[in-house]
Amino acid sequence: MPAEVTHLRSDAQDNRDKILEVAREVFATEGLDVSMREVARRAQVGPATLYRRFPTKEALVTQAFEEQMGACRDVVEEAVADPDPWRGFCTVIEKVFELHARDRGFTAAFMSAYPKALDFSKNRGEVLALIAGLAARARESGDLRPDFVVEDLVMVIMANGGIRAGSPAASVAASRRFAALAVEAFRAGGRAPLPPAVRLPLMPV
Structure with missing residues (x-):
């Protein structure tokens, strides 16, 4: 050549x-x-x-987000393989929230409808299907509230993407607290201590 x-x-x-x-x-x-x-x-x-x-x-x-999508799928597949479905479900929330907190763009991309981006849309659909199956197992075990639907998780991922803090580290810390709040909201019963609070800047009125 x-x-x-x-x-x-x-x-x-x-x-x-x-x-x-x-x-x-x-x-x-x-x-x-x-x-x-x-x-x-x-x-x-x-x-x-x-x-x-x-x-x-x-x-x-x-x-640009092919690697992040792969990482997100790896997290979910690892959680699905956990013999304890509730622990696996909590792992999804904690790790996926942190992944999204580190990358605003990936959150927006994950939540966007890209009909022509077949691979991206296919991967996202498969990830959500895996989570739905894991949630069904967690409901059957009595740990996940019976009225949970996958759209609830999508909603809190969107909310997690809206976290704005003074630094990337503060965003991740705030996301971890929010993940703990989400876990408690989805739990069928019981309480657990939350991680330390993080000061967030006030949103403009």
Whole structure:
């Protein structure tokens, strides 16, 4: 293969990797509202280069969060394998909440409808189906409240994504407390101490 072709392909891969790295960072800290042109600017590539690699924002978001989706699925599969369904259910809440707390963009992507992003949508559907099966087992064991539905978990994941704190560490700490609150709300009976409270900035009125 001619050296100039190899160099061209290497540059193209470098640009793709740079775009994805910047997109993950920007979406994680600022959410999905950041424009494609802004991603291109921060990645120091031209808009044409960005659109050549990722024709739509949907495609960019899907690729950017492929790793996070895999991590989310791993958490759920590990929890499903736990012989104690309630412990597994609690693991899902605690670990998934923390994963989302570390990455605002992933929360938005996970909750978004991307009909053309078949792999992403398929993975999300499979993850929710696994959680539904785990919840059914936890209800049968008498630990999970009988009126729980998967939409309840989706709702609290959305709420968890709205946590705003002074630093990433504070966001994670607040998310852990919220996870403990959610567990208590879903528990069929009993009480457990919550993690320490975290001061959150007041929302503007």
